[in-house]
Amino acid sequence: MKLYNRYILIMALVFSATSVIFAVAGVLNLGLCLTIYVIESLILTELFIYLNPKARRNLNRVNAVLFGLFLMLVAVEVVEILMGIRILG
């Protein structure tokens, strides 16, 4: 349980720090924010290599969804550039 708690705590701290940086830097691109959260989540899961196989399997499912979201955000960015419109603000 300690490893799970450490994983959630570190992820919450990383997300909080990133949110503060976004606010301070005045980032106004929502797609960029989401992409960074997704990348942070994927990296953290890979760093916790000793999580038990069942937890890793479940987290891989979450990561697959997040990776899908990441690809969708990239696609949205491409559409925004090609068509010259703003979709995510």
Added chain:
Amino acid sequence: MRRYKNAYSYLAVLLLVCGAAFCTLFYFAIYSVPLIAVGSSMLILGFVCLALFRSLPNISPETGKLLLEAGMENINALIEELGLRTKAIYLPSSRTGSGRPQALLPISPKVDIEDLNRKLPQRLIVKFGEGDESVGLLVSTPGSVSFDLLTSEGADGAEGIEYDLKSVLVGVLDAVSDVSVEQRNDMEFDVKLSGLRLNHSNTLVYQWLGTPVASVVASILSESLDRPVTIIEEKQNKRHVTIRLGVL
């Protein structure tokens, strides 16, 4: 375990509800990108908590401890009844009939290592050599069961053993915080365990078989090297447990 499960499920639901509310409110009401980002990070954390909640074991650590102690007390009774006074030799799965690493408790301390090169039958009392004293008890230990928890083969040498030990003791069993392995020479390894969370009673069986964590360490080392292993020494202080293992 139920209290942990509840904590994770409550946290997951709370984060998902708050995250969804944050995203909706700040997207449609005032369109604040940093606050929508906070909402989306809460949603990601919520899904992670949900994933971890679904992977928690169904039985409590207390139940696991109860089963462990019952099993160890039976082995203890056998050792006391037979008057065995020799350190256990941990054998890899390739040398046991059960297909799992097991511990051999010989009746005599004089064991010819050549006798252990063949596969022993799947019996409690085994004759492993030609001599009359080449008889012992072949028992399953917590290490035998932990063999099933090994998911992949790590790298060779001390690094590979450390990886296997960490994945079982830290990742799956959650029995220690950290493991480090140092190879002293070809025949001896030092394994240092930090943040031990598995307490045990001081019974005779642990003197000859090693404590449950030492048993797991010895079984995994024996399996990784595919050679018999014995626990030479086990030292415990407030912060660490150091286990010295000898390869036979």
